[in-house]
Amino acid sequence: MKIQAVIAANPKSPFLVEEVELGEPRANEVVVRVVGAGLCHTDLVARDKEYPVPHPLVVGHEGSGIIHAVGDAVTKVAVGDAVVMTFVTCGNCDPCHAGKPAYCKSLYDLNFSGGRPDGSTPLSRDGKDLCGCFFGQSSMADYCIASENNIVKVTNSSVPLELLGPLGCGVQTGAGAVINSLQPPAGSSIAIFGMGSVGLSGVMAAKLVGCSKIIAVDILDSRLEKAVSLGATHTINSSDKDPVEAIREITDGKGAEFSLDMVGRPEVLRAAITCLGSLGTCGLVGAAPFGVDASFEMADLLFHGRRIMGICEGDSVPEIFIPRLIELYAAGLFPLDKLVTKFKLEDINEAVEAVERGDVVKAILIPS
Known part of the structure; x- marks a missing residue:
């Protein structure tokens, strides 16, 4: 045809x-x-x-x-x-x-x-x-x-089908990075770098699971305003201020418990790692081109017990996770x-x- x-x-x-x-x-x-x-x-x-x-x-x-x-x-x-x-x-x-x-x-x-x-x-x-x-x-x-x-x-006929395609990749990636991969407990802090659709899906998911401090980082004020409307409690324009210093100030000097690099640039990943407190976990979600290397201070990682995890497609099992996201959307929660x-x-x-x-x-x- x-x-x-x-x-x-x-x-x-x-x-x-x-x-x-x-x-x-x-x-x-x-x-x-x-x-x-x-x-x-x-x-x-x-x-x-x-x-x-x-x-x-x-x-x-x-x-x-x-x-x-x-x-x-x-x-x-x-x-x-x-x-x-x-x-x-x-x-x-x-x-x-x-x-x-x-x-x-x-x-x-x-x-x-x-x-x-x-x-x-x-x-x-x-x-x-x-x-x-x-x-x-x-x-x-x-x-x-x-x-x-x-x-x-x-199976839910009440939702607009034309909206659901992004659940197949970008949205399940961002939401899954929080819900499936990091699994932050209620009351925890998370910093999310990059407020595209993947990052904003992560913001919605962080609100859903009860993170008390949801810190959105981007270089566009319009994206940061959108993040606030979706659940971010704090915003940082990283073109105006050092995001690591700002995150430490927001978290009373402790650093974030969790972070996500939704951008896939070495300098962003480094900031997402460095902003963590002791025993914090950073998820790498942003897809960099093949051959791109990133660096970080090994002793700093070691002595603070920080962890880095690669996250692909939000660790999703689509047959299970996509229907759950649809139901959350239908309930007004996502x-x-x-x-x-x-x-x-x-x-x-x-x-x-x-x-x-x-x-x-x-x-x-x-x-x-």
Whole structure:
């Protein structure tokens, strides 16, 4: 079938929106009519080839929609079901068996290779194969193919389905970093560096679990104001003041008990570690390009018992965590809608510019 899709063709260049051909689903695959697709920083990383992804590539990995067709072996969903699409895993390696699918041994190959595990792709353009299967979906399109492995059925019909795509990556990453990974106890302090959609999801989650001091750090006052509206108790504009000194002042000299680097820059990670008090834990969430090194003082880390943990996809088991986030949203406890601005699919480059300016937190692309 012919579809409209967003294509990354050249690094640092605008996305293309073109007509492409979507093939038939295989036995374990589904065709999804996309109703909304979140724009994530990782889509821009793929566009700019900061990770070694193939071009031209149909991007999009925060899709939600309605099942349009199913392969012969699919049993999880039926035509007409509402779904959120998330990252894809093998389901057979040790981390997958241990309930840690975000650390699947084949995670990179399955999500960034531009094709299925056998190298094929369901997409073509002008009779030539087009790289797809980005995060098992390539959902910046009006239709896409996903596998039964990376779809989560939405059973609550009261929530707007077009808002839910970001739960598949950015939102579950930020919220999960707090709820699943750090697990801060009620009354604890947390500093979150970076108030994009991932960081703001972390702020909402920190409020949800009862952190008493939620310290938001960013360089844009507009983002910090948004953080306050979502639960931050303190804000720091790190372009105006040293965030480490400010965090120590806020915490009466003790330092934060928990911190999160949602940015993925060495200087931010160093600050997120240094701002911790004794026995504090820093979670690294922001995705830096391959080959980037960070440094920190080893003795300081050792003698204060500080810990650093890498966090991928919020340590989420999507089949469990995404439905819980949906129910929290429906109950008014996790206001996902406050992050969102909608754009038409064909306005993808306008959406990118708005996000990069800081005018928009989470853009969601709506197919015509």
